Amino acid sequence: MRIRIVDAFTDRPFAGNPAGVLLLDAFPDDDLLQRIALEVNHAETAFTHRLPEGGEADWALRWFTPATEVALCGHATLATAHVLHTTGAHRGPVRFATRSGVLVATPGADGSITLDFPTAPLTPVEAPEGLAAALGAEPLTVLDTGPAVGDLLVELADEKTVRQLAPDHKALAAHSPRGVIATARADDPAGAYAFVSRCFFPNVGIDEDPVTGSAHTALAPFWSERLDRPVLTGLQASPRSGLVRVEPRGDRTLLSGRAVTVIEGELLAW
Incomplete structure (x- = not known):
């Protein structure tokens, strides 16, 4: 095989x-x-x-x-x-x-592939007690991404904060079914990428996922509304790194890479 x-x-x-x-x-x-x-x-x-x-x-x-x-x-x-x-x-x-x-x-003709995925529903929630300590940074905004994705989406202060995270993975596991998506606006949102993210999924055996398509079904509507842009690119700033082009379309989101x-x-x- x-x-x-x-x-x-x-x-x-x-x-x-x-x-x-x-x-x-x-x-x-x-x-x-x-x-x-x-x-x-x-x-x-x-x-x-x-x-x-x-x-x-x-x-x-x-x-x-x-x-x-x-x-x-x-x-x-x-x-x-x-x-x-x-x-x-x-x-x-x-x-x-x-x-x-x-x-x-x-x-696509350029060698990329576009995925048509369901958009994650975003519900604002209070930051759970202990989340900031487990993540190692203070959340600005916390949203639940619904059962299909199963994460907390956590907005942080800036790109540097996301890049420097060193979370307590065991402690993070208590806060959502799969894990936590940490994100922030890019230092230069008009540059090669508009936002950054990192994804920590201790409950499914993945301390940090290098690039997460499913997380971008939540990141896409969040940042499209915040930045007032229908199409944008996100950088997942893991050690391996990767770019995801996103286009939210109501209950569906297009992910390209x-x-x-x-x-x-x-x-x-x-």
């Missing part, structure tokens, strides 16, 4: 967010999928198989962290679409049947 490691939301190897991608004939039992994801040991491993023609989707898609299956994942969806297109397994827009409904990935296949090999235990 072929397995590929793809760096997503980047145009160069060893940046962005790596994901394992496996094209299957059918899904095996969940325990095997989880053990493979643990062996790959990236933020997510994506498993996909072709569906019969004539349905609402072309491929079934599931995502596993090293610890659990998740309901929504942007970078591994981008990585999977990249593999389907570069291997010739699928041409044109691809419709994925997922736990979050049908998600469409459309290749590039991907690079870095490793291709054979999964022998199957």
Whole structure:
């Protein structure tokens, strides 16, 4: 069984967010999928198989962290679409049947891929007691992102504060189902990126996720309204770093980025 490691939301190897991608004939039992994801040991491993023609989707898609299956994942969806297109397994827009409904990935003429994802609903909440201490910075604004994403979106004072965060991951785990999205306006919002973010997900086995597509379904409407811009680019300022172009469209958000296949090999235990 072929397995590929793809760096997503980047145009160069060893940046962005790596994901394992496996094209299957059918899904095996969940325990095997989880053990493979643990062996790959990236933020997510994506498993996909072709569906019969004539349905609402072309491929079934599931995502596993090293610890659990998740309901929504942007970078591994981008990585999977990249593999389907570069291997010739699928041409044109691809419709994925997922736990979050049908998600469409459309290749662009410039080599990018655009994902059509559900927009996360944002609800202002009071900052939970202990959040500032766990994060290591005082929140300006805190919003709940709803059950599909499962994070707290926390606005901080400035880009420098986001970049310098060194949170207590164990303490952060008490504050939301998945984790915390920390964000701030870019020092130069008119430059290459309009906002920065970092994502900490201790409850799914990921202390810091390098680049998080699903988080941008919350970041997109938040910053589009704040900056009064319909289309903008965010920088996820993890050590690997990556750029996500976002365009909120009501209850849907378009996420665009590039991907690079870095490793291709054979999964022998199957």
